[in-house]
Amino acid sequence: MGKLNTKWVATIMVAGFWVFLxxxxxxxTNKSASNTNSTVLLSTQQNNGNLVVSVNVKNISDxxxxxxxxxxxxxxxxYQNAEAGGLLNANNAxxxxxxxxxxxxxxxxxxxxxxxxxxNGVSGSGTIANVNFSVLNKAGSLVTIxxxxxxxxxxxxxxxxxxxxxxNVGN
Amino acid sequence: MKRLYYLIIIALTFLIAIPNxxxxxxxxxxxxxxxxxxxxxxxxxxxxxLINVSIDSNGVCLSLVGSQQGNCSxxxxxxxxxxxxxxxxxxxxxxxxxxxxxxSGAKYPPGVYMFEVYNPALWGASTxxxxxxxxxxxxxxxxxxxxxxxxxxxTAPGQGSYTSWSYWNNNNGQSGVRMIDxxxxxxxxxxxxxxxxxxxxxGTGGDILANGYNYSSAGFWGWISAGYNYYYSATLSxxxxxxxxxxxxxxxxxxxxxxxxxxxxxxxxxxxxxxxVILSSFSATSGNNHITIQWQTSQENSNAGFYIYRSTDNxxxxxxxxxxxxxxxxxxxxxxxxxxxxxKYYYKLEDVSLSGAATxxxxxxxxxxxxxxxxxxxxxxxxDLIILSQxxxxxxxxxxxxxxxxxxxxxxxxxxxLQILQQYFGDQLSGVADSNANTSLQSAQYxxxxxxxxxxxxxxxxxxxxxxxxxxxxxxxxxH
Numbered sequence: 001m002g003k004l005n006t007k008w009v010a011t012i013m014v015a016g017f018w019v020f021l022x023x024x025x026x027x028x029t030n031k032s033a034s035n036t037n038s039t040v041l042l043s044t045q046q047n048n049g050n051l052v053v054s055v056n057v058k059n060i061s062d063x064x065x066x067x068x069x070x071x072x073x074x075x076x077x078x079y080q081n082a083e084a085g086g087l088l089n090a091n092n093a094x095x096x097x098x099x100x101x102x103x104x105x106x107x108x109x110x111x112x113x114x115x116x117x118x119x120n121g122v123s124g125s126g127t128i129a130n131v132n133f134s135v136l137n138k139a140g141s142l143v144t145i146x147x148x149x150x151x152x153x154x155x156x157x158x159x160x161x162x163x164x165x166x167x168n169v170g171n
Numbered sequence: 172m173k174r175l176y177y178l179i180i181i182a183l184t185f186l187i188a189i190p191n192x193x194x195x196x197x198x199x200x201x202x203x204x205x206x207x208x209x210x211x212x213x214x215x216x217x218x219x220x221l222i223n224v225s226i227d228s229n230g231v232c233l234s235l236v237g238s239q240q241g242n243c244s245x246x247x248x249x250x251x252x253x254x255x256x257x258x259x260x261x262x263x264x265x266x267x268x269x270x271x272x273x274x275s276g277a278k279y280p281p282g283v284y285m286f287e288v289y290n291p292a293l294w295g296a297s298t299x300x301x302x303x304x305x306x307x308x309x310x311x312x313x314x315x316x317x318x319x320x321x322x323x324x325x326t327a328p329g330q331g332s333y334t335s336w337s338y339w340n341n342n343n344g345q346s347g348v349r350m351i352d353x354x355x356x357x358x359x360x361x362x363x364x365x366x367x368x369x370x371x372x373x374g375t376g377g378d379i380l381a382n383g384y385n386y387s388s389a390g391f392w393g394w395i396s397a398g399y400n401y402y403y404s405a406t407l408s409x410x411x412x413x414x415x416x417x418x419x420x421x422x423x424x425x426x427x428x429x430x431x432x433x434x435x436x437x438x439x440x441x442x443x444x445x446x447x448v449i450l451s452s453f454s455a456t457s458g459n460n461h462i463t464i465q466w467q468t469s470q471e472n473s474n475a476g477f478y479i480y481r482s483t484d485n486x487x488x489x490x491x492x493x494x495x496x497x498x499x500x501x502x503x504x505x506x507x508x509x510x511x512x513x514x515k516y517y518y519k520l521e522d523v524s525l526s527g528a529a530t531x532x533x534x535x536x537x538x539x540x541x542x543x544x545x546x547x548x549x550x551x552x553x554x555d556l557i558i559l560s561q562x563x564x565x566x567x568x569x570x571x572x573x574x575x576x577x578x579x580x581x582x583x584x585x586x587x588x589l590q591i592l593q594q595y596f597g598d599q600l601s602g603v604a605d606s607n608a609n610t611s612l613q614s615a616q617y618x619x620x621x622x623x624x625x626x627x628x629x630x631x632x633x634x635x636x637x638x639x640x641x642x643x644x645x646x647x648x649x650x651h
Contacts, residue, residue, distance in 0.1 A: 065560060067553025096560045096589060100597030102550065110597045112553025114560035118571050149554050155561060 038160045040148060042167040050080065051135050051169055053143050055111070055128040060150070062121030063088065063158065065114030066128045067149040074107040076141035077133040077169065085127025088115050099129065108146070121153040133169075142166045448474050448522035448530065451501075455518050455538035456547060457600035459578075462538045464505045464518055471522075474498045478529075479505055480519040485535065485604060488519055495523065510540045517604060535604035542578040543595035549602070551595040559584065559592055 039058040044051055055068050065088070072079070082099035089095055094116045102108035111129045115121070133143075144166040150158040449470040456463040464479055476495035480488040491507055510516055517537045523529045545555040562576035562584040578588040 065553070065557030067557060069552065094563075096556055096563075098553070098556050098593055098596045103598045104602075105599065110550070110552045112556030112596070114553075114557040116560040116563035117565075149557075151554075151557050155557075 038158070039162050039164070040145065040150075040160050041164040042143060042145065044143075044167055044169055047132070049135070051077065051133045053131045053133065053167065053169065054085065055131070055145070055148075056085075056126065057087065057128060057150070057160070058125040060125065060158065060160070061123045062152040063123070063150055064119065064121040064153045064155075065112070065151045067147070067151075068111040068113075068128060068145060069102070069147040070109045070111070070131060070143055071146045072107050072109070072133065072143045072169075073139075073141040076136055076139050077107075077143070078136055079109055080132040080134055082109065082111055082129050082131040084113055085129050087124075087126030087128055088113055088122055090122045090124075093119050097129070099131070114151075115153075119153060141169050143169050448477075448532075450520065450532050450534060453518075453520055453532065453534045453536050454603065455516070455536035455601050457538045457541050457544045457549065458506075458547075459542035459544075459575075460510065460512055460540055461506050461508045462510055462516060462518075462540050464507060464520075464536065466503050466520055468501045468503075471498055471501070475523045477503065478521045478523065479507070480521060480531070481507065482517045482519075483514060485517045485537075488517075491518075512540045512542060515539045536601070537604050538601040539598065541595050541598070541600050543592045543598075544600050545575050549600050551592065551598050551600065555592060556596070559588060563589070 037059040038061070041056050041058070043054045043056055045054070046052070053070070053072075055066075055070070057063065057066075079101050082097075084095060084097035096112070096114050096116055098110075098112045100110055102110050109131055111131070113128050145163060146165075148160075148163060150160060152158050448468050451467045451469040453466040454464070456465070466477075476497045477492075478495060479491040481491045482488040491509075492505065496503065496505060507516070507518075515537055516539070517535050519531060519533075519535055521529050521531045541551065543551045543555055545558045548554065558573065559576045559578075562571050562573035564584065565572040565576075566583050567574070573584065576584045576588060578591040581587070
């Protein structure tokens with residue numbers, strides 16, 4: 001009986017050690033991280049007759065990269081180009097930014113912005129991308145985030161608190 | 172006294188319920204039997220089978236056998252009709268004698284088959300016919316086979332007549348074979364339900380008398396309406412298993428026996444078609460120098476497997492796999508490695524039944540093989556950029572090394588890989604070009620329609636006073 005108890009105690013200790021190790025090292029099978037205070041929203045501004053739509057985040061933690069897809073009415077707006085918002089350049093980190101209209105889809109812009117290599121993410125608020133459109137007519141129209149993926153430095157998806165997916169760019 | 176009364180009642184009931192079994196009247200080529208109008212007869216009894224049927228897991232094997240080769244040398248052809256219900260003979264095998272070898276060893280899946288033997292020498296003027304039908308039970312995975320052999324003996328040549336066979340289903344778990352004879356001159360017939368393996372009858376309708384009906388506990392029907400059409404049907408659901416068969420015979424007892432089908436010819440109808448493969452999804456996914464094709468089926472019947480067809484212009488398609496993709500459960504994956512990155516490929520799927528009938532599905536999936544589809548999403552987007560960026564600067568052995576991110580395969584994830592990703596950025600790498608309903612679905616719908624149209628005879632109804640209307644689509648009419 002005494003031997004049995006010893007065996008159980010040893011087993012529990014080993015299991016406890018692994019639980020401790022997993023917790024201490026941040027090991028997790030959960031591939032998403034909650035960032036419930038964060039917000040994603042769009043904003044607009046005029047720039048020499050063009051419309052600039054900015055994709056912004058607030059109160060984000062450990063943001064490593066962002067993948068955003070915007071949709072717009074191609075009869076109202078014409079996509080010109082897009083620029084990185086600068087949020088991920090903190091501490092002069094190397095970043096990569098790509099933007100393109102989605103092939104075969106009319107009125108869809110695909111954006112990618114990421115730090116590179118082994119780097120921590122960025123915390124705080126700022127702009128992910130500025131997308132430049134020329135205005136074809138002044139009819140009311142929506143620019144909408146049709147998908148957004150934010151990832152932390154471990155490659156986990158960040159669950160943001162809220163996303164305001166659309167902004168009216170007309171009238 | 173009371174006991175005697177009961178015994179008499181029971182005896183009378185027994186006599187009524189078990190009618191006189193009249194085995195095939197035209198059984199053996201005997202010139203003296205009822206079928207000697209032309210000196211031959213097609214119909215044989217279980218001990219002298221015309222058609223040998225064997226079934227195994229691969230399907231049904233048909234062969235004609237018989238000792239009447241010499242007697243029936245003028246029997247001209249043996250047709251296997253319209254397996255898939257498209258109104259075209261699936262097999263046509265003309266022969267010149269009684270012994271048909273064309274189907275020996277041939278494998279056919281459970282399904283609706285119909286074939287006949289006829290005499291071309293007498294065709295157009297008068298002829299006889301024997302018909303048989305193999306069928307599969309309606310909506311389960313239990314298969315049945317039935318063989319019917321008919322010998323028609325109208326009383327006078329030139330009297331138009333035709334006969335139809337149909338699958339019968341009352342949507343209540345009962346199904347069988349029904350024969351409809353539109354020639355009202357038949358006065359008598361017999362209907363047999365027999366066990367194929369033992370060659371012994373397990374039930375019979377006995378003689379079918381004019382203006383009457385007959386029903387036996389063995390589970391088949393035969394009834395004759397008043398002066399019009401004769402309906403004979405049988406159900407195999409209660410008494411037979413998948414290898415049982417059904418022997419059907421009509422004999423004429425009213426006058427000089429003659430074979431004929433003059434004005435109407437003999438028209439056969441098949442009341443059910445096999446449901447081939449029903450495709451529930453079909454997609455292609457881009458990979459680096461390969462495309463993965465995946466599909467799911469919701470139903471497969473008698474499916475021998477699949478072929479994938481590919482095109483680069485969505486017009487000219489060529490078969491991709493030379494060896495058929497064998498059926499398994501319902502989920503399939505095929506990887507096409509004979510592709511070039513950046514080229515758009517269209518794919519179609521064809522299923523082939525065990526009988527060889529091919530069905531090309533209309534759904535077209537396309538994909539562009541590319542190294543840049545790192546997350547397999549079908550679009551090269553920001554997430555692919557993040558995945559590549561995480562591995563930037565890495566080599567094998569480093570903690571952030573990701574071989575998928577090494578797009579050019581040079582052993583390091585660097586600006587060159589980023590440039591490749593940029594080339595594809597925003598590209599859609601896979602999709603579906605056409606999601607129209609496929610032919611399988613149409614076939615399935617068709618089958619349902621057919622089953623509805625032939626669900627006419629309640630199996631236990633003994634008070635039928637008028638023939639039901641039979642809806643038989645024209646496309647199933649097969650004429651010589």
